[in-house]
């Protein structure tokens with residue numbers, strides 16, 4: 393079977409997007425892993441499957457490069473919205489997301505954040521204190537769910553953190569039964585922070601939309617930045633806006649690189 397796909401990225405966080413609306417495709421973790429493989433497959437951080445939805449323009453399923461299926465991906469949400477015209481409601485496992493075209497690219501209402509949840513039994517309410525946990529120099533993280541689970545560490549210089557070593561230790565720590573996305577952030581000023589992310593199931597990425605949402609909200613809750621805040625990731629900038637009781641608003645670019653075809657058999661399917 394021939395598979396059509398779109399290669400896209402959000403600030404270098406790259407995706408293979410398969411539109412299953414025309415020709416339904418059965419994608420499981422093994423196939424996602426094979427397609428995401430940068431040597432034997434097409435290569436991407438996440439594989440994105442678009443499907444029909446009875447209550448939205450489209451449904452979007454998200455598979456990390458390791459084949460794990462997850463419920464939110466901010467950068468991919470902007471890419472899918474752009475692919476289907478810019479204005480879109482997108483149904484995900486984390487809920488119904490609304491996207492619109494703006495001069496900054498694509499804006500997405502990412503839903504309201506949640507603090508403390510079943511995946512992190514030790515999670516404290518955000519206004520009290522960070523979790524009483526530490527991994528070498530990284531300590532007292534803040535836990536937040538923005539459709540997927542994140543911990544956020546505020547550090548003096550996020551570029552100096554050995555995230556390629558500490559990231560997997562934290563991601564796979566048993567305190568996080570669903571694993572975790574790991575964010576290390578440095579406040580620049582009240583309108584700007586820098587961020588690097590070790591993503592659950594994908595490793596170091598050039599950008600993480602939900603990580604920017606998670607970090608921006610916690611920095612606002614801690615009174616460290618105003619809303620909106622510019623989040624500078626290795627791949628570029630996102631704008632994050634939020635106020636208590638409201639949906640997080642993420643704005644940034646979405647890039648279509650090329651479209652292609654591949655035989656499913658090439659991935660061992």
Ligand SMILES: N[C@H](CCC[C@H](N)C(=O)O)C(=O)O
Pocket residue numbers: 405437438454456462463464465466467468540541573591592593594597599600601602603
């Ligand atoms: N690694 C994430 C999914 C992708 C998130 C990221 N690529 C984004 O743009 O939000 C997780 O396992 O929850």
